[in-house]
Amino acid sequence: MSDLFVSTESGELLLRDTTKRSRRIRNRLALIWMVGSVLVAVVPLALVIGYVVIKGVGQLTPDWFTKDLPAVTRRAGGGMGPAIVGTLLITAVAAAMAVPLGVLGAIYLHEYGGRGRLGRLIRFMADVMTGVPSIVMGLFVYTVWTIAHGLSAFGGALALACLMLPIIIRTTEEMLRLVPDELRQASYALGNRKWRTIVTVVLPAAFGGITSGVMLAIARAAGETAPLVFTIGAARNLNLSIFNGPTTALSVQIFGNAQTPFEAAQARAWGAALTLVALVFILTILARVVAARVARRHNA
Amino acid sequence: MDITPGGSSGGDVASLLGVGPGRRADQLFYSVALVAGLFVLAILGLIAASTTHEAWPAFRSQGLSFVTSSTWIPAEGKFGALAFIYGTVLSSLLALLLAVPVSLGIALYANEAAPSRIRRPIIYVLDLLAAIPSVVYGLWGVIVLAPFLGPNVYSPINDAVGGWPVIGWFLNGSSGRSFMTAGIILAIMITPIVTSLSREVIATVPRAQREAAYAMGATRWEMIRLAVLPWGRGGIVGAIMLGLGRAMGETIAVALVIGSQAGQVTTHLFEAGDSMAAVIVNQFGEASGNHRAALVGLGVVLFVVTIIVNVSARSIVARFDRRAQGV
Numbered sequence: 001m002s003d004l005f006v007s008t009e010s011g012e013l014l015l016r017d018t019t020k021r022s023r024r025i026r027n028r029l030a031l032i033w034m035v036g037s038v039l040v041a042v043v044p045l046a047l048v049i050g051y052v053v054i055k056g057v058g059q060l061t062p063d064w065f066t067k068d069l070p071a072v073t074r075r076a077g078g079g080m081g082p083a084i085v086g087t088l089l090i091t092a093v094a095a096a097m098a099v100p101l102g103v104l105g106a107i108y109l110h111e112y113g114g115r116g117r118l119g120r121l122i123r124f125m126a127d128v129m130t131g132v133p134s135i136v137m138g139l140f141v142y143t144v145w146t147i148a149h150g151l152s153a154f155g156g157a158l159a160l161a162c163l164m165l166p167i168i169i170r171t172t173e174e175m176l177r178l179v180p181d182e183l184r185q186a187s188y189a190l191g192n193r194k195w196r197t198i199v200t201v202v203l204p205a206a207f208g209g210i211t212s213g214v215m216l217a218i219a220r221a222a223g224e225t226a227p228l229v230f231t232i233g234a235a236r237n238l239n240l241s242i243f244n245g246p247t248t249a250l251s252v253q254i255f256g257n258a259q260t261p262f263e264a265a266q267a268r269a270w271g272a273a274l275t276l277v278a279l280v281f282i283l284t285i286l287a288r289v290v291a292a293r294v295a296r297r298h299n300a
Numbered sequence: 301m302d303i304t305p306g307g308s309s310g311g312d313v314a315s316l317l318g319v320g321p322g323r324r325a326d327q328l329f330y331s332v333a334l335v336a337g338l339f340v341l342a343i344l345g346l347i348a349a350s351t352t353h354e355a356w357p358a359f360r361s362q363g364l365s366f367v368t369s370s371t372w373i374p375a376e377g378k379f380g381a382l383a384f385i386y387g388t389v390l391s392s393l394l395a396l397l398l399a400v401p402v403s404l405g406i407a408l409y410a411n412e413a414a415p416s417r418i419r420r421p422i423i424y425v426l427d428l429l430a431a432i433p434s435v436v437y438g439l440w441g442v443i444v445l446a447p448f449l450g451p452n453v454y455s456p457i458n459d460a461v462g463g464w465p466v467i468g469w470f471l472n473g474s475s476g477r478s479f480m481t482a483g484i485i486l487a488i489m490i491t492p493i494v495t496s497l498s499r500e501v502i503a504t505v506p507r508a509q510r511e512a513a514y515a516m517g518a519t520r521w522e523m524i525r526l527a528v529l530p531w532g533r534g535g536i537v538g539a540i541m542l543g544l545g546r547a548m549g550e551t552i553a554v555a556l557v558i559g560s561q562a563g564q565v566t567t568h569l570f571e572a573g574d575s576m577a578a579v580i581v582n583q584f585g586e587a588s589g590n591h592r593a594a595l596v597g598l599g600v601v602l603f604v605v606t607i608i609v610n611v612s613a614r615s616i617v618a619r620f621d622r623r624a625q626g627v
Contacts (some may be wrong), residue, residue, distance in 0.1 A: 030521035037405025103338035131610035133549020143354040195329035225435025226551040271421040284431045
């Protein structure tokens with residue numbers, strides 16, 4: 001019996017002797033397709049990261065982080081300081097708007113009206129909203145904000161906040177779902193009102209997971225370009241004001257410089273790409289670490 | 301007082317919300333949370349209203365020809381977006397054609413065939429692919445990929461089969477920045493989302509169903525075909541449609557590699573074209589008046605199309621979810 005059956009890792013039993021050759025070959029071909037798919041996905045990842053690191057690393061001098069952008073893009077020199085600050089500032093303002101709103105929205109969905117008709121509609125629309133193209137968000141903010149108030153970091157932040165909001169709502173709701181009901185009941189039994197239960201028991205219990213979801217949303221927003229093109233303008237100098245005057249961002253700089261045929265500009269695009277990718281990866285990895293820790297505690 | 305219709309947790313306690321000391325704070329908190337939730341609906345409504353309003357001059361002056369004409373000459377006030385709609389659809393379908401087999405392969409491998417110790421690295425690879433900003437793919441596409449593909453891949457293919465009937469209609473042209481390059485870049489970008497959604501679907505296939513297939517003597521591939529794929533079909537279709545929505549809305553990477561050739565409606569995949577999102581971002585800076593209104597109008601069309609795709613996809617996924625939970 002044991003000669004006849006071959007057990008694989010996944011517990012699969014193969015009746016090897018009675019399995020026809022053509023079926024075995026087909027099984028083998030399917031495996032080759034699956035493994036091949038993974039390899040096909042790894043190639044562009046390795047190429048893109050490789051190019052970004054190799055072509056970008058030469059740019060990262062101290063000047064890169066501190067100096068203003070050069071007045072003439074085709075010449076070398078200058079730095080990316082205003083864009084780095086711009087990206088951080090715009091993303092931070094966007095997060096300051098989207099995170100409280102998103103977490104509260106998720107609280108509504110999970111702790112209050114989630115199963116009612118309105119709750120289902122909001123949940124469905126939040127899912128749909130994650131699919132709204134970022135350029136449409138940019139046009140939207142352009143029409144409701146930029147036309148009246150001019151180019152500024154705040155316009156870009158508004159657009160990014162709109163992109164982050166549905167992601168934060170949906171990930172936070174998933175995390176609230178993981179909080180065991182017993183915790184809520186224990187809190188009620190101690191005489192806490194519902195809002196206190198949510199603020200002092202439910203949210204702290206879900207904190208790690210929510211943080212991880214928020215960081216992923218921030219990482220995605222930090223790399224966005226299209227919503228910023230119409231809303232923040234193109235400044236060369238550092239602009240720390242949120243509401244006044246145009247600013248710039250790493251993604252916008254990559255886009256602008258990639259379109260030029262000049263070597264110095266393209267080099268600057270690669271440098272900005274490396275800076276942006278590093279920023280996004282750090283956020284993503286932090287989010288994964290937090291999520292893994294949460295999962296471990298959840299299993300224990 | 302029932303202010304928590306069907307609150308999912310808290311049970312009977314919820315009905316005590318409206319009484320006792322501190323009820324004001326409770327009601328306030330509820331209202332704040334409700335308003336936050338309503339923001340989603342408000343923003344979606346506002347997007348539709350404000351962009352349509354801004355684009356109205358263009359819609360009114362062009363009428364139906366806005367979507368049926370492919371003549372886009374801003375200087376003459378002619379705004380027919382058909383070529384851009386065509387470019388968006390063509391590049392997105394190319395992306396699906398390339399990304400779906402790969403995504404399904406990865407999803408099936410990660411969930412059904414991979415040894416457990418390499419599952420996690422596969423997921424990391426997908427996470428990283430998803431984390432790279434689209435503008436970085438665009439940068440790589442325009443500086444590295446397009447200059448390589450044009451002379452080294454497209455050109456030889458064009459020379460070899462470009463004159464043939466049927467195949468030649470498609471495999472024609474030799475421009476590095478082209479529909480095909482846009483499709484390839486988009487395929488890389490949507491692979492992570494299609495894969496991860498498919499994986500979620502595949503993970504819900506009941507164990508008993510797989511074991512039943514194995515018990516009948518199925519090989520792993522036969523088990524996948526008999527037990528996994530039929531079960532997951534709805535969800536996988538939903539995942540593919542969400543990928544389609546993502547591809548159609550993608551702007552920056554496409555703007556950099558599609559070649560920005562206005563008015564091209566051609567089956568030649570290796571020729572330059574343009575897409576809705578790419579036109580908006582490339583022309584917006586120098587546009588004013590009706591031209592700008594027309595570009596916002598393109599955004600409205602894009603919004604409507606992606607909403608339709610997303611609503612259908614989410615409905616399919618939701619129906620699938622209900623079935624998965626029902627068993």
